[in-house]
Ligand code: SF4
């Protein structure tokens with residue numbers, strides 16, 4: 001998001017609530033393949049050619065709400081992404097606007 005007044009609070013809300021609504025781009029998948037990230041790819045389901053659903057539990061096939069890459073910082077109410085340098089485009093761009101933040105419960109504005 002371009003708004004300069006946005007500051008992520010690391011509350012983890014987005015990563016705990018929106019996991020089942022996420023999708024990956026072909027570029028995301030290509031990056032994970034290039035880096036041999038089979039651990040990430042295991043949670044991706046190609047539902048149609050070039051259409052990738054996230055995050056799908058590799059054993060149950062269930063769409064999970066809480067992202068498997070979210071970690072709570074010890075002793076703090078803060079969360080980090082443990083695939084920060086590889087996270088999908090949808091996460092890098094979240095929230096896309098103030099309206100999007102409001103609609104999805106992000107308090108970073
Ligand atoms: S909901 Fe907003 S403030 Fe909280 S972690 Fe996500 S982007 Fe950051």
Ligand code: SF4
Pocket residue numbers: 014015019067068069070071080081082083084087088091
């Ligand atoms: S990949 Fe990272 S930023 Fe995206 S939902 Fe998971 S923990 Fe959050």
